[in-house]
Amino acid sequence: MGFRNMRRGAAALLTTTVLAAGAPAPAWAQEAVTGGEEAEVDARGHLGTREIVVTGRSLETEEENALPVQVLAGDELAHRREGGLGETLAGLPGVHLDNFGGGASRPVIRGQTVPRIEVLTDGANLFDVASVSPDHAITTDPLLLDAIEIQRGPAATRYGGNATNGAINLIDSKVPKVVPVGGLTGATEVRYRTGDEEKTVVGRVTAGIGQFALHAEGARRAADDYDVPDSYGSDKLRDSFAESTSYAFGASWITAKGYVGAAYSRIESEYGLPGHSHLNGVCHTHGLDLHCGAHGSWEDPFGSPDDHTAYIKLRSDRVDVRADYDDLLPGFSHTRARLSYTDYAHDEIDGALLFSRYTNEVWDGRLELTHKPVLGFTGVLGVQYTDGRFGGINVNDRHKPFPDGAYGFDGSPDYLTDNFGIFLSERRSFGSVDVEAAVRKDWRTVDVTVPPYRITLDAELQDLFAEWYGPDWRQILEREDVDAFRARNPAVKHDPFSASLAANWNIGRGYGLALSLGHTERAPSVRELYARGNNLATNSYELGLAVGNPILGEEGLSAEDILETTDAINLTLRKAGGPFEFEVGLFYQEVDDYVFARLIETETETGVPHDFLIYTAADARFAGIDGQLSYQLTPQSRVTVFGDYVDAKLKREDDNLPRIPPGRLGARYDLAAGPLSGDVEYYRTFEQDKVASYETPTAGYDMLNATLSYRMDLGGARAVELYARGSNLLNELAFVHTSFVKEQSPLRGRNVVIGMRHAF
Numbered sequence: 001m002g003f004r005n006m007r008r009g010a011a012a013l014l015t016t017t018v019l020a021a022g023a024p025a026p027a028w029a030q031e032a033v034t035g036g037e038e039a040e041v042d043a044r045g046h047l048g049t050r051e052i053v054v055t056g057r058s059l060e061t062e063e064e065n066a067l068p069v070q071v072l073a074g075d076e077l078a079h080r081r082e083g084g085l086g087e088t089l090a091g092l093p094g095v096h097l098d099n100f101g102g103g104a105s106r107p108v109i110r111g112q113t114v115p116r117i118e119v120l121t122d123g124a125n126l127f128d129v130a131s132v133s134p135d136h137a138i139t140t141d142p143l144l145l146d147a148i149e150i151q152r153g154p155a156a157t158r159y160g161g162n163a164t165n166g167a168i169n170l171i172d173s174k175v176p177k178v179v180p181v182g183g184l185t186g187a188t189e190v191r192y193r194t195g196d197e198e199k200t201v202v203g204r205v206t207a208g209i210g211q212f213a214l215h216a217e218g219a220r221r222a223a224d225d226y227d228v229p230d231s232y233g234s235d236k237l238r239d240s241f242a243e244s245t246s247y248a249f250g251a252s253w254i255t256a257k258g259y260v261g262a263a264y265s266r267i268e269s270e271y272g273l274p275g276h277s278h279l280n281g282v283c284h285t286h287g288l289d290l291h292c293g294a295h296g297s298w299e300d301p302f303g304s305p306d307d308h309t310a311y312i313k314l315r316s317d318r319v320d321v322r323a324d325y326d327d328l329l330p331g332f333s334h335t336r337a338r339l340s341y342t343d344y345a346h347d348e349i350d351g352a353l354l355f356s357r358y359t360n361e362v363w364d365g366r367l368e369l370t371h372k373p374v375l376g377f378t379g380v381l382g383v384q385y386t387d388g389r390f391g392g393i394n395v396n397d398r399h400k401p402f403p404d405g406a407y408g409f410d411g412s413p414d415y416l417t418d419n420f421g422i423f424l425s426e427r428r429s430f431g432s433v434d435v436e437a438a439v440r441k442d443w444r445t446v447d448v449t450v451p452p453y454r455i456t457l458d459a460e461l462q463d464l465f466a467e468w469y470g471p472d473w474r475q476i477l478e479r480e481d482v483d484a485f486r487a488r489n490p491a492v493k494h495d496p497f498s499a500s501l502a503a504n505w506n507i508g509r510g511y512g513l514a515l516s517l518g519h520t521e522r523a524p525s526v527r528e529l530y531a532r533g534n535n536l537a538t539n540s541y542e543l544g545l546a547v548g549n550p551i552l553g554e555e556g557l558s559a560e561d562i563l564e565t566t567d568a569i570n571l572t573l574r575k576a577g578g579p580f581e582f583e584v585g586l587f588y589q590e591v592d593d594y595v596f597a598r599l600i601e602t603e604t605e606t607g608v609p610h611d612f613l614i615y616t617a618a619d620a621r622f623a624g625i626d627g628q629l630s631y632q633l634t635p636q637s638r639v640t641v642f643g644d645y646v647d648a649k650l651k652r653e654d655d656n657l658p659r660i661p662p663g664r665l666g667a668r669y670d671l672a673a674g675p676l677s678g679d680v681e682y683y684r685t686f687e688q689d690k691v692a693s694y695e696t697p698t699a700g701y702d703m704l705n706a707t708l709s710y711r712m713d714l715g716g717a718r719a720v721e722l723y724a725r726g727s728n729l730l731n732e733l734a735f736v737h738t739s740f741v742k743e744q745s746p747l748r749g750r751n752v753v754i755g756m757r758h759a760f
Helices: 006-018 074-080 085-089 459-469 473-488 526-530 550-554
Strands: 070-073 095-100 104-109 118-121 147-151 167-171 184-193 198-209 212-223 242-255 258-272 284-286 289-291 310-326 332-350 353-374 377-391 407-409 414-430 433-448 453-455 492-494 497-508 511-522 532-535 540-543 564-575 580-603 610-634 637-650 664-673 676-685 701-715 718-727 751-759
Touching: 070 074, 074 147, 074 701, 074 718, 085 095, 085 104, 085 147, 085 167, 284 540, 289 580, 407 473, 414 526, 433 526, 453 473, 459 473, 550 610
Parallel strands: 118 167, 540 610
Antiparallel strands: 070 147, 095 104, 147 167, 184 198, 184 751, 198 212, 212 242, 242 258, 258 310, 284 289, 310 332, 332 353, 353 377, 377 414, 407 453, 414 433, 433 492, 433 497, 497 511, 511 564, 532 540, 564 580, 580 610, 610 637, 637 664, 664 676, 676 701, 701 718, 718 751
C-alpha cells in the first residue's frame, strides 16, 4: 500500500513540532514517575518541580485504590505500541489478544474481552462498535497515548456491569491539564517495521498562553499485508493491511484549583479482513435448520466471485469536554465532569460492493463529586446518562437497491439505548488496612426503530391488492408488517446493580495483601439481544435473545429475564521495594446466566463452513492466576518471571466455553547502562485443548521478543531516542485460541520495528 497520501499528512503533522525543537520545554511526555523519583504529584498530575510528568494513572481519586492498578507507560509503552489496543497490551500478565488481521485487535483480560471489559478515555466511556464483532477496531490510537491502566475492583465498579473483568483507561493529553513551563512542549516520532513495511509518523505539541493551554497531535500509519511463516502456505497474510490517520485539537483554561477544557478528535482507518468470504451471505434458517442454498425469495445477495478484497473503512469523530476542579461546591473537595459526543461509522466493503454500514451516535455525560471526610470516610458520588443510536447489525445486502414490484421495509432499524446510572464509592483507612467499597445502579432501555416502509408494485398488482384488502390496502399491509416487526424486535429493559468491597493490608516492609469481593450484573449487549442474520466476519448465522429465541421460549423466558450475574473474589499478594518484588493475583468467579452463543449446527453447503449460533444463558465458572516476580540482579539489570492461567467451564452442561486463552509462562531480562537500555523476553503459550463443541484445539507456541534503545540528552529537557524492537524472532507460526478467526488470522511472523523519538 505504500505511503499513499502519507507524505502530505506527515508534512502537515511535523511542521509545527520540528520547527519548534529549539525551544526549552518539559521532558518527554511519556516518561512515567517511578519509585526512585522524588517529585510529588497532586490529584491532577501537577508536580512540585518544573517538570510535567505523566504518572500513568487516571487520578480519579486523591488516594490510591485498594487494589493495584496495572499500568503500561513510559518507554515500555512506547516500545510495545502497535496499531491496535489488543496487540499493544498482549503479553501483560493476565492479558491476551483477540486479533483480526492487522487492523482490529481487542484485549482479553482473564479470559474475557468486550463487552465484559469497559474501555475508557480519561475516565469517560469510549463508544465504538468493537463489542459487536471481532473485526471491528477499538477506536483509539496507542501511538497518541501517554499511558494505559487496567482497573479492577471498586475502581471498575463505578463504570457498570460491562466492567466485569475490569476497565481499561486510556490516558491522553488532548485536553491539557497543565500549562507547560517555558510555554511549549512536544514530541515527534517516526518508525518503520520490516514485517509489513509499516511507515509511521507521530507528532504532538502543547503551547501555553497565560492561563490557557492549546494542544495539537496527530499520527499517520500505513502498513501492507504482514509476513507470516512459510509453513502457513504463504509468506504474507492476504488482506491483513492496515492504515490509519488520527488527530486531535484541544484547549483548556487552567487555574491553581483545576482546569476546564475541550477537544475534538478524529480517527480514520482502512484495514483488510483476512479470510473473509461472502459465499454464506445466502444462508438462512427454516426453524432450527440452517440452509445455505438459494431458493425462492432466498438468494445470494452478492452474486459475484468470492475472490475480492474485503475491508473496513472507518471514521470516528468525537468531542470531549473535561473538567477537574477543587473546592467548587460546599462539602466537596473535588468536582469532575466528563461530557462527550461520538459520531462513529464504518463501511464494510467487498470489492466494489458496500454490503454493510455500522453507525453509533452517542451523547454521554458523567459527573463525579468527591466529598470531604465524613466520619473518616472519603468518597465519590456520581451520575451518568447515555443516549445512543446504533445501527448496522443483520445487514449484508446494503448494496442491493429496493426491487421493483415489491413491498416491505427499505433500510435497517436503529437501536436506541437510554441509560441512567448512579454510583457511590467510599474508602477509609483503619491503621494499616485501607478499605474501599463501591455500588452502582443502572436503568437501561433498548428500543428498536421501525425502518421506512416502501411499496413499488405496478398498477396491476395495486389493483389486485385493492381487490383483496380494500381501498386502505397500503395502510393494512404496512400495519401488518410493522406489528410483526415490533413483535420480533421488542423493547428490552434491564436494571442491573453492581457492588464491590476491597481491603488492602499494608503488612510492612513493602508487602501488601489485597482482597476484593464483587457482585456484578451485566445487561446483554445489542448484538446478544437482536442478532438475526449472517455475520460474514465469523462465518456464522446468529440469533439473539430477544428475537423469538426458541431456547428461551422452551424455558418460558424472555430477554428481560436474562441478566448476567457474576460473584467474584480476587486475592492479590504483592511486594514492592528492595531487590525482590512481585505481584500475584488469584481470582474466582461464579456466573449465573452467562450469555454465550450456543452451536446448533454447522452447514458446509457453500464449501465454507457456517455455524448456526443461538445466544442463550447458562451458569459458568472462571478461576485463574496471573502475576509476575522480579529480582534486581545489579543496579542496572533485572530479571522477571511472569505468567497467567484461566480455567473456565459451563457448570451444568457437557461443554466448554469458547475462546478461553491457554496458560502462558515467560521471563524477561532488562538492562539499563547509561544511555543504552534493552530487554529480551521469552514466553511459552501452551496448547489449549479444553475447547467448545464447535472449536478445535490450538497448538502452543514460543515467542521471543527483544528491544534495544539509545537515548541522547540534548539539554534543556530535550532528548532523542533511537530504538529497535524485534518480535516473534523465532518466526513461529502462532494461532491465538481467543480469536474468532484463529486459522485465517495467525499472528505476525518475524519483524523488527526501528524508530526515533524526539522530545522538546
